[in-house]
Amino acid sequence: MKNIIMLSNYKNIIQISLWGIFLISFVFTGCRDRNTKNQPAGKEVSKMKEQAENTDFTLAFLNALFYEEDFESSLKSQLQLSQRQIADLKVAASTAVEKLSEEDEPSSKSFKESINQATTQIVKILGNQKAAQFFHFITARYNDGENTLPIEPNHIPEDTRIIVNAPAFRMDVFQQGKLVKTYSIAIGYPEFPLPTGVRKATNIIFNPTWTPPDEPWVKGKVSPGEKVPAGSKLNPLGPIKIPIGMPSLIHGGKDVSKLGAFASHGCVGLTDGQVQDFTKFLSLVAGNPISAEAIANYEKKDTKTETVKLKQPVLVELRYETIVAQDGGLHIFRDVYERGTNTIENATRVLDKYNIKLEKLSEQERTSLMKGLEDMNQDARGNKIAGVDNPESSSTGDSAKERAADKESRKDKGQVTKKVVGQKEIVVRIAALKGKGYPLPVDINSGK
Secondary structure, three states, X not given: OHHHOOOOOOOOOOXXXXXXXXXXXXXXXXXXXXXXXXXXXXXXXXXXHHHHOOOOOOHHHHHHHOXXXXXXXXXXXXXOOOHHHHHHHHHHHHHHHOOOOOOOOOOOOOHHXXXXXXXXXXXXXXXXXXXXXXXXXHHHHHOOOOOOOOXXXXXXXXXXXXXXXXXXXXXXXXXXXXXXXXXXXXXXXXXXXXXXXXXXXEEEEXXXXXXXXXXXXXXXXXXXXXXXXXXOOOOOOOOEEEEEOOOOEEEOOOOHHHOOOEEEOOOEEOOHHHHHHHHHHHHHHHOOOOOHHHHHHHHHOOXXXXXXXXXXXXXXXXXXXXXXXXXXXXXXXXXXXOOOOOOHHHHHHHHHHOXXXXXXXXXXXXXXXXXXXXXXXXXXXXXXXXXXXOOOOOOOOOOHHHHHHHHHHOXXXXXXXXXXXXXXXXXXXXXXHOOOEOOOOOOOEOXX
């Protein structure tokens, strides 16, 4: 998904209502960092950082935003940022990603560390008040506020929409509340995560061009800023891209080995065959079906970019649910984006939806649930996620000393995290969930 460090992630980055809460509080707790007189108390700082960990905003995101044509000018006109402040933001953002590559050696930096780094840098450069305004600007620019994620867990829609659940590496097509198709997908690297929120698909673009950013991962294969034509082997978008509330995308170009793994800079990645199949289903549920033959005809003219407008926009819901009830069990997925979601509280919320009380589970079911939460409370590299305390857990997890030693033992070469080390999913069987929960995959397209 190399197309889109500059754009693809970043409308949704930015589904960050928590940033609004987080940085509004800065306005009332002090002035600039260099002014120690009115600095917020340490406890308040800790609370704000904890809130920030529930968002996805990193300096890599900021770096991507500067590739949008009017982003910099908007910072000047709407926020009245000085040229020096904008230059400092650019330096901080580009420095954060200049060492990132896509080699096999994983990064040793925690995703939470990346978020905290962004928090510190933005406030340091802009000051508390301007930082608050900055994130309000981001929210207003990229989140139209028309649609929000469901409050209840594992929500099954009654309308027509696409649902993507990142930790499950799964995308579903619903038509009037009925699941009609499921796809295995690739998602964004933890350093460039797939965002959350409800977007819209309005167009299908055949034979898209690609303009590479000035980033290390381009690696000299093409020149930054030089448009790579449709049909070129150097174009990573594949034969079709679907903007989902620009600038995020669903697109092809991925090898089947990348499915169920990290392979993009914040987008949903499919193989060429999958994206062709998905186009057929998307156009069908949108009301103007495009046949497989028509899709093939578009691709025969692989150097000509053509756009087809969908008759009806289709909602695309980007979720991050690591605990999903599904016909007889709780599916617990690895917390690959390190959000601290595999908790007993979240498991209880899912069970409560189906009128199942945690205390009513059998001893074996309860024990298995606690162990499953503990085992899946790991980031993509297999490190325990700090700050998640599940009572009755059978394991004490890694000690702070052990985690520090593990971090010290790894070389921080700045590469993106490409693989999920170890088991991705555990199913905890619960008798009372039989026949209940989110639908099983339907006619799954695994890309093979």
